[in-house]
Amino acid sequence: MLDSPQPGTPKWWLKRLDTELANRLPEMNLYRDLVDDVHALPESVETSQKFRRMAGLATTNLTGLAVEATAERMNVEGIRIGDEPDADKGVWDDIWQRSDFDAGSQEAITAALVYSRSFISVTPPNGDRPARLSYEDPRQVVLAYTPEGERAAALKVFTDEWTGDTFGTLYLPGVVAKMVRQRSPFGGDSQWMLRQVDQSVIANPFGEVPFFELRNRLTGATRSEVAPLVIPQRLLNQTIFNLQALDDFGSFRQKWAAGIEVPRDPVTGAPVAPYEAHVSKLWVAEGADAKFGDFAATDLRPTIEWAREIAAHISRLSRVPITYFLSNISNLGGDALALLISGLVLKCQRRVKGYEPAFEGSIRLALRSMGDPRANAANIEAKWAEMETRSMAQSADAALKLTSSADPVITPQTAQEKFLGMSQTERDRDDAWRREGRATSNLSAILTAAGAAPLP
Numbered sequence: 001m002l003d004s005p006q007p008g009t010p011k012w013w014l015k016r017l018d019t020e021l022a023n024r025l026p027e028m029n030l031y032r033d034l035v036d037d038v039h040a041l042p043e044s045v046e047t048s049q050k051f052r053r054m055a056g057l058a059t060t061n062l063t064g065l066a067v068e069a070t071a072e073r074m075n076v077e078g079i080r081i082g083d084e085p086d087a088d089k090g091v092w093d094d095i096w097q098r099s100d101f102d103a104g105s106q107e108a109i110t111a112a113l114v115y116s117r118s119f120i121s122v123t124p125p126n127g128d129r130p131a132r133l134s135y136e137d138p139r140q141v142v143l144a145y146t147p148e149g150e151r152a153a154a155l156k157v158f159t160d161e162w163t164g165d166t167f168g169t170l171y172l173p174g175v176v177a178k179m180v181r182q183r184s185p186f187g188g189d190s191q192w193m194l195r196q197v198d199q200s201v202i203a204n205p206f207g208e209v210p211f212f213e214l215r216n217r218l219t220g221a222t223r224s225e226v227a228p229l230v231i232p233q234r235l236l237n238q239t240i241f242n243l244q245a246l247d248d249f250g251s252f253r254q255k256w257a258a259g260i261e262v263p264r265d266p267v268t269g270a271p272v273a274p275y276e277a278h279v280s281k282l283w284v285a286e287g288a289d290a291k292f293g294d295f296a297a298t299d300l301r302p303t304i305e306w307a308r309e310i311a312a313h314i315s316r317l318s319r320v321p322i323t324y325f326l327s328n329i330s331n332l333g334g335d336a337l338a339l340l341i342s343g344l345v346l347k348c349q350r351r352v353k354g355y356e357p358a359f360e361g362s363i364r365l366a367l368r369s370m371g372d373p374r375a376n377a378a379n380i381e382a383k384w385a386e387m388e389t390r391s392m393a394q395s396a397d398a399a400l401k402l403t404s405s406a407d408p409v410i411t412p413q414t415a416q417e418k419f420l421g422m423s424q425t426e427r428d429r430d431d432a433w434r435r436e437g438r439a440t441s442n443l444s445a446i447l448t449a450a451g452a453a454p455l456p
Helices: 010-035 049-056 062-071 089-097 101-115 227-250 301-318 334-354 356-369 392-403 412-418 424-435 442-450
Strands: 076-081 117-123 132-136 141-145 151-159 166-171 175-183 190-194 201-203 211-215 255-258 291-294 380-384
Touching (some): 049 227, 062 101, 062 227, 076 089, 076 356, 089 132, 089 356, 101 117, 101 132, 101 211, 117 141, 141 211, 151 211, 227 301, 356 380, 412 424
Antiparallel strands (some): 076 380, 117 211, 141 151, 151 166, 166 175, 175 190, 175 201
């Protein structure tokens, strides 16, 4: 057992990080449930089975759509090292692709949007296998920093699905400790104990904490993208529930009768409905004073408009275009649609600023663990795929104009990356093709194929 209670010792870090992770979990689980369509049921004084069924059908999950619409525009497509205009093919192939980090990076980005943060870990090289990057669930990992912003300690906690045992690994710059949470045989709180395995405490092979944090920086704070949408989403669910109730009970005209004798139950004396409303039934009354009528159907339009206004409010808060949420948007030109999307693009460009240090730091540590001198480069940069949406004709024409003059504004590599959205793999394949002499200008070929007319 880790005995020392002094600040900065493994036991001190373990208690502090374990408590912090436990405090974060309720909020993170709430956001995950909202994204996953697990919503609290709308409120109603009714408790019948029919109302419970209606409440279960009232969820209209715009929160998950807002997260997905944001995540789909943020994709890392290369790692640029130093002043090279192209992404580093060696790093991309040997570390990124062998770690299957196209998928891992997307998981990390989506998790950061949902939970406010996520993590990347680095596994040291082993024999012929290079260092590996892995996405880490923020519900299992917590990372602490020094006042100077350096990574000081990390704790990863996970539960064995077969045995139900909870394990933890504490990472400090000089040591890695493997533990298991055990409950006292005399009752009381559970305690962390060193695992009874070989090398339960080992020297940290990196000499630093091998975890890096993607932070979702919302209004200057590390905050979930879901946080401002919780109340509007619940309000939308309640409105849809109310709309269903109105539709079920108020959209059909209710009948009334006056001036008739109402029969009563011979046993209880309670009044009994004298008529049954049906398309094949005829109502007849013998009295001269009998009158029949119906009430007007409940107008559903105000409730529908209110639901649309809530959806528009969610659009404003998330900066996701309203066209993602509503299908009745019309009379919008290309410029207006581009303006709608521009807010989402600007948000994505701002969010990635909080993600880049994790991607770049993990690559640098992976290279350093492999003894690669590229780890000492002054600049390691994540290269992001184009986040804007343009037609191929517009993109190809802009790329050609910016690269075809005697003194080009940008390099062909930048045009391929910025305007044509070509990944590093596609650009490498394109370069090999042109070196073989089968094409003289890939930009001209793309422009011709797109049938693009020069922009005015």
